[in-house]
Amino acid sequence: MKPNGNALRLLAYAFAAADHGSLRQAARALGVRGSSVSRNVLKLEQLLEMQLFERDFRGVRLTQTGRAWTDVARAHYDGLLDAFTHCTRDHKDAKTLRVGLCWVTGGEFLKRLIDRFVAIYPDVSLTIEDIPTGQCLAAIRRRRLDVAFTYDLGPFTSCCTEVFWQERLFVLLPSRHFLVDRPAIAWSDLAEMCLLVPTGSEGPPVDLRLLQRIATDGGPAVHTCRANQATVILKVQLGQGVTLAAESYARTVAVDSAIWKPVEGQNSVNSIRTVWLDSNPKGVVHRLIAIARNMAEAP
Missing domain, CATH: 3.40.190.10 (Periplasmic binding protein-like II)
Structure with missing residues (x-):
């Protein structure tokens, strides 16, 4: 099979046809012409050298081979869509800073840190939430949180950590x-x-x-x-x-x-520890850490 730049579109048409059992209904759901769905489904079959659908006057239905193939392909397709969605979300998140508090109720240092950060970067959306002890490090590693403030949880594997205040x-x-x-x-x-x-x-x-x-x-x-x-x-x-x-x-x-x-x-x-992921690409994360470090070092 030759590489095809429209592979995702071909898959979308084929999955819609399988879900609706009709090329016409699939076209209506996708907002395109029926001939476009028919043409792209046929193109996918030619690329795969495999008959995916049986066609008759009642519509279309997957062949046994087609069903086996689409079951596997759909999982990969959904994964690709998730990857694209995360990429788009990450771009929007570039100016969002998610802060987690693990048994940290505030304190003067944290209040001054957040006040200073917001004053310097007013265009950044900053959210603060509680995070249970058992979920703190996983939330940082999976980038559900950008920064967490917590007490000493033991080994902070793969995470950066620093004590800025007590x-x-x-x-x-x-x-x-x-x-x-x-x-x-x-x-x-x-x-x-x-x-x-x-x-x-x-x-x-x-x-x-x-x-x-x-x-x-x-x-x-x-x-x-x-x-x-x-x-x-x-x-x-x-x-x-x-x-x-x-x-x-x-x-x-x-x-x-x-x-x-x-x-x-x-x-x-x-001691209150600040935890973050050094590989986090968000510049706002490292700016917050820099501000905290400067505040901690100030006389």
Whole structure:
């Protein structure tokens, strides 16, 4: 078979004829003349040296050989259409920046970073969404997200990662806890308490290795809960333990019958990592990283 520059068109006509069982109806669906469909279907058969259709006064129907061939060809055809669609979408996405937050609730650095980026590049459409822990890296690798901000998830295989800022940890105490009058709390002060950590669909809110250090360095025993943050907060209100969160969350979310206190000493900060794909062709991704790097290096 000789190469043919109109192969996709020939396939489209053949698939339409097979779907409608009529050259005339296929032409109507494609918005072309019936003779055009007939001519192109015949041309495809000649190129393949294969009879795809049986023709009679009732219309057309695939031959057994034609059905076997179209079943295979259609899968490849759909894949090509998807590739063209993604190419078109990627072109439109060149000025779209998709940001994912994985247990990162904001913070002053992130707010200033986004404000500065938007001020410099007002024509870029910036979207922000939450991303569960288990999906974060895959979303970056598959370019569903361009940049993600998260705590340390372990090995960031095939992704670029850099720490631009840290957040102080806060602990949530029941309002009647004997430590509520302290200006700050050390983990050793809570050695007899239970540290409740949510591990619902979004995963834990901090690095698991940090939790291990808290427990082994004389801190409270870590108890993971198959629940979200709201449920864990309820447990704290009921006096069943304490929980932790980053400063940006603690200063934003007030809780009845409980109080947030800053943590001091060892294991009192959580590093926030920026994750991106170096092979991402979008210039806006690398511009955001450059701005973040400059902000982090500024005195």
